[in-house]
Amino acid sequence: MSKIIEGLKYSESHEWVKVEGGVAVVGVSDFAQKEMGDITYVDMPDVDDEIAAGEEFGALESVKAASDLIAPVSGKVVAVNEALEDTPELVNEDAFENWIIKVEMSDPSELDDLMDAAAYKAHIGE
Amino acid sequence: MSEINNAELQKTCLYDRHVALQAKMSPFAGFMMPIQYDSITVEHNAVRQKVGMFDVSHMGEIFVEGPGAEAFVNWIFTNEIRGFEPGKVLYGMMCYPDGGVVDDLLVYREFAPEHFLLVVNAANIDKDFAWIEEHAKGFDCTVRNESPVWGQIAVQGPEAEKIVVDLLGLKEAAGLGFYTFYDTEYMGKRLIVSRTGYTGEDGFELYTSIEGTVDLWDRLIAAGVQPCGLGCRDTLRFEAGLPLYGDELSPEISPVMAGLGMFCKYEKDFIGKEALLAQKGGEIVRKLVGIEIEDKAIPRAGYPVELEDGTEVGIVTTGYHSISLDKSICFALVDKAYAALDTPLSIRIRKKVFPGKVVKKRFYQTNYKK
Numbered sequence: 001m002s003k004i005i006e007g008l009k010y011s012e013s014h015e016w017v018k019v020e021g022g023v024a025v026v027g028v029s030d031f032a033q034k035e036m037g038d039i040t041y042v043d044m045p046d047v048d049d050e051i052a053a054g055e056e057f058g059a060l061e062s063v064k065a066a067s068d069l070i071a072p073v074s075g076k077v078v079a080v081n082e083a084l085e086d087t088p089e090l091v092n093e094d095a096f097e098n099w100i101i102k103v104e105m106s107d108p109s110e111l112d113d114l115m116d117a118a119a120y121k122a123h124i125g126e
Numbered sequence: 127m128s129e130i131n132n133a134e135l136q137k138t139c140l141y142d143r144h145v146a147l148q149a150k151m152s153p154f155a156g157f158m159m160p161i162q163y164d165s166i167t168v169e170h171n172a173v174r175q176k177v178g179m180f181d182v183s184h185m186g187e188i189f190v191e192g193p194g195a196e197a198f199v200n201w202i203f204t205n206e207i208r209g210f211e212p213g214k215v216l217y218g219m220m221c222y223p224d225g226g227v228v229d230d231l232l233v234y235r236e237f238a239p240e241h242f243l244l245v246v247n248a249a250n251i252d253k254d255f256a257w258i259e260e261h262a263k264g265f266d267c268t269v270r271n272e273s274p275v276w277g278q279i280a281v282q283g284p285e286a287e288k289i290v291v292d293l294l295g296l297k298e299a300a301g302l303g304f305y306t307f308y309d310t311e312y313m314g315k316r317l318i319v320s321r322t323g324y325t326g327e328d329g330f331e332l333y334t335s336i337e338g339t340v341d342l343w344d345r346l347i348a349a350g351v352q353p354c355g356l357g358c359r360d361t362l363r364f365e366a367g368l369p370l371y372g373d374e375l376s377p378e379i380s381p382v383m384a385g386l387g388m389f390c391k392y393e394k395d396f397i398g399k400e401a402l403l404a405q406k407g408g409e410i411v412r413k414l415v416g417i418e419i420e421d422k423a424i425p426r427a428g429y430p431v432e433l434e435d436g437t438e439v440g441i442v443t444t445g446y447h448s449i450s451l452d453k454s455i456c457f458a459l460v461d462k463a464y465a466a467l468d469t470p471l472s473i474r475i476r477k478k479v480f481p482g483k484v485v486k487k488r489f490y491q492t493n494y495k496k
Contacts, residue, residue: 038167040447041422043476059476061424063166063446064357066476088422 001126002031005096009111010120013070016096017114024073024111027099028060028091031124036062039091042084043069044101049077051103053110058100060091073110075103138183139277139336140343147353155249157184160355170361170449172352173325177283179351180359182331183339186251187276188244188258192267195240202261203233204381204398206391212237215305215322218389219381220257221398225405226377229254230369232322234307240267243318247371261397277339281346282329282354282362284493290319290330293349294342299330304494312338324359326366326492364444365451367416367488373427373443374414374457382406383459384414385487412440413465416489417473418455419482422447425456425473432472432479439464442473448489454480455489 004010009017014032018025033039041061051057051071058069079102084090090098105111115123135158144151149160160181162169172178190199200207205218212235220228229250234243246254255271262269281290290299298308299319307320315335323329332342347353360370369375374384380398381390382405390402419425425445430438445456456473464471469484 037162038165041424043423043478056476061447063170063361063449064161066424066426085422 002029002034002124003096004030004117004121004126006117008096008117009072009114010117010123011070011072011114012123013068014124015070015072017072017111018099019108019111022105022108023078024075024103024105025099026072026101026103028069028095029120029124030095031126032060032067033092033095036060036065036067038063039088042088042091042100044080044084045077047077047080051075051077053107053113061088069100071103072114073103073105073107075106078102078104136184138181139339140181140183143340143343143347144181144353149353149355152356154356155184155247157248159184160353162355162357163353166355166357166361167449169352169354170358173283173327173354173358173362174450175284177281177285177289177351178354178358179343179346180280180282180354180356181278181343182280183277184248185278186246186248186254186271186273187333188246188251188255189270189272190242190244190258190262190267191238191240191270192265193240194266195242198262198265198267199233199242199244200394201265201396202258203231204390204396204402205233206394207233207235207242208394210235213306213308215307215320217305219375219386220254221380221396221402222377223398223401225380225382225398225401227371227375227380228257228377230371230375234318234320237309250371275336276333277336278331278333279339279342279346280323280325280329280331281351282323282325283327286327286329287495289346289349289351290332294345302330303496304328313341321495324368325362326368326490326494327362328493328495360444361446361449364446364457365448365490366492367486367490369414369457370444379414379459380405380410383410383412410462412459413462414443414457414487415460415465416455416485416487417442417458417471417482418453418485418489419473419480421480422454423475423478423480424454425458425475425480430474431458431460432474433464434470434472434481436479439471445473450490453489455485457487460484
């Protein structure tokens with residue numbers, strides 16, 4: 001069973017969003033990190049990059065494969081988790097504690113297109 | 127592999143064992159194979175530091191026998207088997223007349239005169255056997271595809287000899303040099319103990335009956351030997367500079383392009399010789415190189431290789447963030463003008479370009495038994 005946290009929003013491509021005022025904290029779900037296996041690299045955007053909901057903003061790399069990170073919301077990147085540059089395996093250790101980027105949302109209504117914990121649980125079939 | 131139809135996927139004799147071990151299973155070369163049991167890193171390190179074992183029962187075993195067997199094998203095989211003694215194993219390729227590769231394979235010279243075993247890639251068994259049968263016409267020999275009745279386990283790593291000799295009781299294995307084998311019996315059937323592998327470490331490949339393979343596997347598991355999947359088989363072979371058919375060798379990538387000309391012997395005749403000689407003489411466009419980049423980003427198959435000004439000069443064939451070396455490295459096919467060591471070349475990874483340089487393809491110092 002994968003860990004799922006109540007109160008977060010989830011995308012079909014397994015990103016989670018924690019809303020802190022007008023800022024979305026974005027990471028990947030525990031289910032996603034388990035599916036990927038050992039994460040060896042996190043390709044992140046730069047601060048001040050604009051990202052668009054539904055579009056790729058980076059990638060997670062495991063030994064075997066690269067998996068695109070898809071933006072759950074649109075906006076401007078205001079922070080990237082620099083700890084992941086040297087220790088990407090933190091995502092395996094705790095996918096919820098170790099966020100990837102923070103985004104200043106340009107359209108918070110996009111959050112309505114995301115799933116809640118119960119819907120995400122059904123989505124991953126657990 | 128273009129089309130994958132689950133209904134047509136084959137299973138090796140150890141399939142039930144993999145499922146019981148909760149391996150992550152995936153289609154490979156027409157077989158449902160274990161990708162990993164634990165993590166790829168754990169399995170990779172087990173082989174580099176201690177010992178691990180692989181189910182390689184999907185590989186193909188084709189036997190060639192008869193008075194004309196040596197002449198025939200030497201005609202279809204790029205390496206030279208004349209003067210090569212019983213009990214020895216030789217690596218090489220079968221090529222098309224244009225120098226493209228039908229398959230890369232091991233040739234075992236058996237102890238009976240004019241008996242050879244050809245071990246071929248699983249994905250190519252049917253194609254290879256058809257090729258071999260067709261070209262055997264006119265030679266006084268018989269060819270048999272016995273792939274379905276043989277299992278194979280690779281025991282690899284610095285402690286492989288201890289496991290094979292002490293645990294399995296295969297005493298004569300201790301005396302084998304790299305790329306040699308001996309025959310014995312296991313559960314009443316033939317067992318071939320071969321000091322070969324695909325990891326860059328010392329190790330053995332054990333070929334025997336289906337029943338014998340299952341029994342050997344259970345004994346190795348009971349002794350705590352780490353089962354290893356195809357995931358780390360690829361990371362290990364890659365670090366050791368070993369090609370994978372389909373990635374670094376193919377109908378379009380000849381041994382000369384892949385830098386494997388040392389396995390082609392031009393003092394004899396073989397299919398593809400004229401084309402390979404011409405390529406060796408300069409008629410090639412691209413060569414396979416190693417590239418190391420200065421970042422943890424990972425070059426993957428299909429990513430473009432570029433010059434500083436953005437001109438595309440090649441393509442990645444296999445790449446990893448190397449587990450043993452902690453470096454991002456890849457094999458790439460590049461225009462031969464840029465194939466010299468230390469040539470600056472960049473890899474485009476998604477939106478970013480990462481500078482790097484050409485390095486030796488054998489990234490990892492191999493530890494073969496002398």
